[in-house]
Amino acid sequence: MIFRAVEDTDLIRQAARGAVEAFNLLVSRWEKRVYNYLLRITGNREDALDLTQDVFLKAYQNLRKLDDPGRFAPWLYRIAHNEAYSMFRKRRPESDIADLEPEGTDTGITVGGSSVFPLELSLAVAGALKQLSPEQREAVVLKIYQGFKFEEMAEILSCPVSTVKSRLYAAFELLKTELAPIKARGVS
């Protein structure tokens, strides 16, 4: 549990009244998470950074429209999702949204060995995530790496909870096939 002297909801209320410093603090709390979300769905660091900048600009402009400060996170990610898909559309206007694939060569997954996890496992995970469709991958990123609930994911992705579940379950079926045996062998 991270101790925070001032809660996000207080900062949001202050920022909505024009307190620039409060918004600054909100940015510093959320920028890394938003950047990583965008990095994993765009697969490009430069795009992710530019989009993160735009997301916070849009958030500042529209903060007064946020009725419930408790819903700040899904609201912010909704902006991020829209900004990313708007960029995809600008680059390939003829494509359907369902066909939009990140343009990067990788999936925005940082692979690197650490003292906790071996490099082989990270590579296997990156490879497995690459096999997912963009929607499935985004669902996994929002659930596993960003920790959103189904309902919040539905709000971010602007689709029914049932759609969120089906994307996530399908993704897990594939990931399980790819990763569970590898991990099991590694452990045993």
Next chain:
Amino acid sequence: MSCSPFDIRDYVLKELSDPERKQVEVHIKGCQGCREEWERLRLTEAALFSLREEEIPQRIAFVSDKIFEPSPWHRAWAAFWGSAARLGFASAAMLSVALVVFAVVFTGARPAVSTPAPLASASSGNVKAVAMSTDQIQQQIQAAVERAVTASEARQQQKLEQVVADIRSEDLKERQQLARMADAALDMSTQRRLAVERSSYDFPRAQKEGLQ
């Protein structure tokens, strides 16, 4: 197919309430198939967590950027008048001063009933001045943000145009290279044909010359 009272995937993804979780846990203990399914899902989730988050390459400079900040005078003004308590205190102080002035200057000269009207208007005038100054600050920030959004969109557009130009340039290069290769192939084929023709004509002549 799982025979668990609730979906094991929802259990692993922490979407179940505490009582529901307990029911699943009890079921898993007694059901080999569901326990294996849970194990695999748990391992999958653990594997996914092996990917680390990246540090942001540069801090989002947005509101801390000087361009977005109002002038120090405006900041001090807004900081002072932004507080409701201070505003109330200042209004009360002004009212007290006004009462004292009134008491000293007009004692006995006029009935006290006529005093509230000018005080009230003076007080509301102050509030209006404060509100206007805060509005001005907001307008300035809004204008700066709009400028930044426009700049950002222009930057994106420029980047897009650059990408398109690069693609076109590469395409042109590839076409030129292909044309060169085609020319070279054509030359080679022509030379080969000429060589074949020459050899077919020269051979009998050489034979003749040899015979002579």
